[in-house]
Amino acid sequence: MLTLHFAPDNASLVLRLALEEARLPYRAVPVDRATRAQKSPAYLALNPVGLIPTLETPDGPIAETGACLLWLCDTYPGARLGPAVGEARRGAFLRWLFYLSNTVHSDLIRVFHPERYGPEETFGLHHRIMAGHVSEQLAILDAAARAEPALFAPPSALALYLGPLLRWAALYPVAADRWLRLGDYRTLQALCRSLEERESTKAAILAEALGDRPFTAPRLPGPLAGSAT
Numbered sequence: 001m002l003t004l005h006f007a008p009d010n011a012s013l014v015l016r017l018a019l020e021e022a023r024l025p026y027r028a029v030p031v032d033r034a035t036r037a038q039k040s041p042a043y044l045a046l047n048p049v050g051l052i053p054t055l056e057t058p059d060g061p062i063a064e065t066g067a068c069l070l071w072l073c074d075t076y077p078g079a080r081l082g083p084a085v086g087e088a089r090r091g092a093f094l095r096w097l098f099y100l101s102n103t104v105h106s107d108l109i110r111v112f113h114p115e116r117y118g119p120e121e122t123f124g125l126h127h128r129i130m131a132g133h134v135s136e137q138l139a140i141l142d143a144a145a146r147a148e149p150a151l152f153a154p155p156s157a158l159a160l161y162l163g164p165l166l167r168w169a170a171l172y173p174v175a176a177d178r179w180l181r182l183g184d185y186r187t188l189q190a191l192c193r194s195l196e197e198r199e200s201t202k203a204a205i206l207a208e209a210l211g212d213r214p215f216t217a218p219r220l221p222g223p224l225a226g227s228a229t
């Protein structure tokens with residue numbers, strides 16, 4: 001059985017949605033960020049980078065959200081998380097999957113962590129610059145999803161990645177200015193709406209206390225028994 005090492009509303013949410021979409025049995029093991037369990041020797045043995053998520057598979061542990069998504073997509077082609085090797089638009093799918101992973105997700109983490117890049121007096125400027133980059137990337141994705149709706153529509157892994165990214169952009173960091181206006185990206189907004197109709201989202205809402213409309217009207221996750229954050 002697959003094992004997902006997760007913390008509520010962390011990047012592991014993307015994989016939970018994919019596992020639910022594929023209707024795969026999996027065990028979800030909380031990683032307690034309050035005690036920095038992601039840096040514990042036991043966790044580092046699975047994922048030396050010390051970040052959440054890690055997915056334990058019959059092929060061994062995998063990390064990096066995009067890599068795990070691609071592994072799920074290729075290992076369970078019946079789930080239709082993306083075009084299989086040799087199918088039409090496989091290249092386009094990989095292009096946008098990597099863009100989400102190496103550019104949008106990565107820059108969003110920079111929005112969340114100005115303290116990693118400079119002293120406190122630079123936080124405001126850092127936030128404005130990085131949020132500006134992510135806004136431009138979202139406009140590019142909005143146009144791409146408008147041009148190729150079938151490639152982006154759930155259960156595509158692109159939708160499962162985009163929904164949480166848009167959610168986090170709207171919510172975090174809690175203390176910073178709110179900058180995302182989802183309504184500026186009409187196609188991505190519609191994609192979020194359709195994601196919210198799916199059983200996978202309903203399962204994630206229950207498991208991680210995400211609220212009724214986690215992508216179009218996100219609110220901070222509620223308290224969860226045994227919360228990992």
Ligand SMILES: N[C@@H](CCC(=O)N[C@@H](CS)C(=O)NCC(=O)O)C(=O)O
Nearest residue numbers: 010011038050051052053064065066
């Ligand atoms: N590149 C990684 C990023 C994962 C990541 O940044 N995870 C965050 C939670 S959303 C984390 O584990 N943070 C804990 C830490 O920085 O120690 C991926 O795509 O999975």
